Amino acid sequence: MTDASPGGDAAADGGHEVARGGDDHDFPGTGSIKRWFVTTNHKDVGILYIVTSLFFLVLGGVLAWLMRIQLLAPRALGEGILAPVAYNQAVSAHGLLMVFWFLSPFAFGFANYVVPLQLGAKDLAFPRLNALSYWLYLFSGILFGVSFFQGGTFSGGWTMYAPLNVPTFTPDVGASTAVLALVLFVASVTVSSVNFLTTMHRMRAEGLTLRNVPLFSWTILLTAWMMLFAFAALLAALLVLSSDRLLGTTYFAMESPAGALLWTHLFWFFGHPEVYIVFFPALGVMAEVFQTFPGRRIVGRKWFILAMVLVAIQSFAVWMHHMFLTSINLQVKTLFMITTIGISLPFDLMVFALIYTMLKGKIRFTTPFLFVFGALLLFIIGGITGVFLGAVVLDYEFRGTYWVVAHFHYVMVGGVTALVGGLYYWFPKMTGRMYDEFLGKLHFAVYFVGFNLLYFPLFVAWETPRRVFDYAPELAPWHQLATVGGFVLGLSFLIMFYNLFKSAFVGDPAPDNPWEYATTAEWAVSSPPPLENFDGTPTYRDGHLEFIDDGEVAPSEERSGGPTGAAVSDGGVTASATRAVTADAELPTAEATEVEGPSHASIWPFVLSAGAFLVLLGLSPLQDAAFPEGMVGAAYATTAVAGGVVTLGSLVAMGLEPFHGPVFEEGEAWPFAGIDNGKVGMWIFLASDVVLFGGFLGAYVFTRVAFGWTGWEPIPSDPIPGLVNTYILLTSSFTVVLALVAAEKKHKWGLVTSLGATFVLGIGFLVNKGLEWQHLFHEGLWLSTNVRASTFFLTTGLHAAHVIAGLVVALYLTARAWRGAYLEDSRSVEYFGLYWHFVDIVWLFLFPLFYIL
Amino acid sequence: MVSTKLYTAIYAVLFVSATVQVLVEFAGLSYWLAFGVIMVLSAAKAVLVAAYFQHLRFEPRSLTYLVGIGLVAALALTLAASYSLL
Structure with missing residues (x-):
């Protein structure tokens, strides 16, 4: 963020940039285009997120305008500006873009910018992975954009209900591309969740216990936890759907038992936590602003946090209230009605805490406050109308009507309202300039009027059926009012864009803290903050924020590079502090333990994401596992292969690139104290992978129950090839253990041999599996034969994909070990082992479920 | 940490119990009893791998x-x- 020479910052940070022609020297200023392609700094990434998400807001908003124009009058087929399928595409794309590509990334723009500052960290734990999250997000959005030009994008609604989501009903290539774009988006979210969770648990300043973490950071912490598990379930759903669309499996086909119901379970298991995933950051902004402008600490802070934790947990136990009109049994509906009504209670507490905080303070009506105050009102309306939907009998009436549409727009766009407040709130911090207060207030007035003009009539016209453009003629006046409101709301953003764009260049310079009574740490540094955030080491040792001179603490820790110099009190923590220096990526190139200033530049996250984009674009026209005939098919196939090469190449390049994450001083790390950042990140990732496989196994169990459990025979008639593969995998796990033992004993050839053996065994596993599949194919079984075959091939196929990914890493490790790596620092081998054993464990369940039971 | 000997012993146990799983299937037990035994064996193996190979026991x-x-x-x-x- 600083134009002040980054090299100077590095020097101030201990002057150890001399060792290498380091990245700092190559790190261009903010005025340079190149900077934005290579940056890994959390503040840059935050700004990239915000700007990109606002672009998707405009795109989704224009689609909404098209719909509102179509809805000016009830239309018959072919009337109005949108053709029927175009309307369906606009509805679906509007929902997907707003929920996925605008709302969450907008919030995570703030999270990126503000959270490390609030924690007292210099950056996120894995800066390159953070840049990777952004680029995956951008490219997933571009991929979604491409889908419009491949015959048409997905048109089955944002919930993508089965069986509309399979090619029988949505045959366009673009529909597949939209699903693949979501897969790429989920990859971005997963990387981001792992990064935020590691950072927030491991890198808090000394004295900043979780209980004292500012409320915005608290909401992001809980959001990241929900994202980690919820998006893993969505990934399972999307991969199964991609397989149905591209490879021809039949999970969601009409003839599969309970296929449509399976989708709703998988989708809403993700979908309900998703509501809080998009709303919690808004709640965090509300909590911050409600403290700053009334000038009061929040009332019942502890209870506020507890209520949020409760909601985050309970959000995973309410999903079936989206399914009251499906064939699920009445007992389970009742149960989920109870949990749903129950989840509204913690929200009541939060709302009252905010109101009471406001009443006890002396309010200053600035633009940020107006927006979050408006957001609170809107959220109350949205919340109360939602309770209607949570009651089974009322939902029978309201389901599929505009009541639902109005309700969730009050909640979701209510959240947006708070986030817009957050944009005004942190704008001075990000740009170093004040926005124009009058234009800000004007924006709020127009926005608030437009909002209610748009969404309130939808409650009145609730009998309009959702997702269609025909409705009872007497409701037309309400829809016309809503259309007017839509334009008022949309155009109000022009005021904001003008205000913020102009102010970013010519606004009054902002002081460190332009808001009296703002207490969180981001206001204690300059606006904008320096590249590495703090001049000294932040600490809350004495109960308030202080900065210790870097000279006092840092050098002794940093230069040690081993246990010698780090003989400060507790060995475990200190060791991890020194190690954290290099702990970027899941598999750090660990031999570079000589310590330098943190790096800020890497082009590989961008290249890697571009590669992944090409792979998915190339795969998009597949149907029944075959490319289309002729030139077009060949072009797509070539794109996929080229993308694969770029992806793999940039992964290797990223592994070899010397890159140093932020220097991590001793601080609060509950509950992961004494464990490396890298290891914590790996385990967090594996926990999400547990849910991914859980989704696949859940889909299998569910389908089998629907089919009749005992009437379902395993696909392979002979369990022996499966047993042989069990032996092979167990042995390969054992050789990985031996590799780690050899590395710890600094036994180079033992390490190389064990890793090599692991690789060979993995290949053996795949060959054996290939022969078995070949045999099954010859018997006439194929992925599309029936859902029984589909579950077998896809679930074991996902496992095989994990094996292949592991083998790529194993090969890389073997090659590096051959050249003498990992003897000083065996962590890469250890982390690889954690992954490999996990893949082994999964097989221990797949084998009995798919081969013998 | 753990000695290589213990790792080897665990590997042997895993190997044998995988074999036992298949034998259980052919032992002529009722379906749900066999189901229970086989799943318990899988869970036990998973716990062993997680506790020792992934050394969760020592974390x-x-x-x-x-x-x-x-x-x-x-x-x-x-x-x-x-x-x-x-």
Whole structure:
């Protein structure tokens, strides 16, 4: 963020940039285009997120305008500006873009910018992975954009209900591309969740216990936890759907038992936590602003946090209230009605805490406050109308009507309202300039009027059926009012864009803290903050924020590079502090333990994401596992292969690139104290992978129950090839253990041999599996034969994909070990082992479920 | 940490219990009894791998809880979804 020479910052940070022609020297200023392609700094990434998400807001908003124009009058087929399928595409794309590509990334723009500052960290734990999250997000959005030009994008609604989501009903290539774009988006979210969770648990300043973490950071912490598990379930759903669309499996086909119901379970298991995933950051902004402008600490802070934790947990136990009109049994509906009504209670507490905080303070009506105050009102309306939907009998009436549409727009766009407040709130911090207060207030007035003009009539016209453009003629006046409101709301953003764009260049310079009574740490540094955030080491040792001179603490820790110099009190923590220096990526190139200033530049996250984009674009026209005939098919196939090469190449390049994450001083790390950042990140990732496989196994169990459990025979008639593969995998796990033992004993050839053996065994596993599949194919079984075959091939196929990914890493490790790596620092081998054993464990369940039971 | 000898012993146990799983299938037990035995054996093997090969036993307990949360989420989805059909 600083134009002040980054090299100077590095020097101030201990002057150890001399060792290498380091990245700092190559790190261009903010005025340079190149900077934005290579940056890994959390503040840059935050700004990239915000700007990109606002672009998707405009795109989704224009689609909404098209719909509102179509809805000016009830239309018959072919009337109005949108053709029927175009309307369906606009509805679906509007929902997907707003929920996925605008709302969450907008919030995570703030999270990126503000959270490390609030924690007292210099950056996120894995800066390159953070840049990777952004680029995956951008490219997933571009991929979604491409889908419009491949015959048409997905048109089955944002919930993508089965069986509309399979090619029988949505045959366009673009529909597949939209699903693949979501897969790429989920990859971005997963990387981001792992990064935020590691950072927030491991890198808090000394004295900043979780209980004292500012409320915005608290909401992001809980959001990241929900994202980690919820998006893993969505990934399972999307991969199964991609397989149905591209490879021809039949999970969601009409003839599969309970296929449509399976989708709703998988989708809403993700979908309900998703509501809080998009709303919690808004709640965090509300909590911050409600403290700053009334000038009061929040009332019942502890209870506020507890209520949020409760909601985050309970959000995973309410999903079936989206399914009251499906064939699920009445007992389970009742149960989920109870949990749903129950989840509204913690929200009541939060709302009252905010109101009471406001009443006890002396309010200053600035633009940020107006927006979050408006957001609170809107959220109350949205919340109360939602309770209607949570009651089974009322939902029978309201389901599929505009009541639902109005309700969730009050909640979701209510959240947006708070986030817009957050944009005004942190704008001075990000740009170093004040926005124009009058234009800000004007924006709020127009926005608030437009909002209610748009969404309130939808409650009145609730009998309009959702997702269609025909409705009872007497409701037309309400829809016309809503259309007017839509334009008022949309155009109000022009005021904001003008205000913020102009102010970013010519606004009054902002002081460190332009808001009296703002207490969180981001206001204690300059606006904008320096590249590495703090001049000294932040600490809350004495109960308030202080900065210790870097000279006092840092050098002794940093230069040690081993246990010698780090003989400060507790060995475990200190060791991890020194190690954290290099702990970027899941598999750090660990031999570079000589310590330098943190790096800020890497082009590989961008290249890697571009590669992944090409792979998915190339795969998009597949149907029944075959490319289309002729030139077009060949072009797509070539794109996929080229993308694969770029992806793999940039992964290797990223592994070899010397890159140093932020220097991590001793601080609060509950509950992961004494464990490396890298290891914590790996385990967090594996926990999400547990849910991914859980989704696949859940889909299998569910389908089998629907089919009749005992009437379902395993696909392979002979369990022996499966047993042989069990032996092979167990042995390969054992050789990985031996590799780690050899590395710890600094036994180079033992390490190389064990890793090599692991690789060979993995290949053996795949060959054996290939022969078995070949045999099954010859018997006439194929992925599309029936859902029984589909579950077998896809679930074991996902496992095989994990094996292949592991083998790529194993090969890389073997090659590096051959050249003498990992003897000083065996962590890469250890982390690889954690992954490999996990893949082994999964097989221990797949084998009995798919081969013998 | 653990000696190579113990690792080897665990590997042997895993190897044998995988074999036992298949033998159970051919032992002529009732389906649900065999199902129970086989799943318990799988779970036991998984615990061994996690505790020793992934050395969770020797890490702070928080990592175990972390994985446990993922497991609970996956089981909740599987069991509640399957129950909703009945």
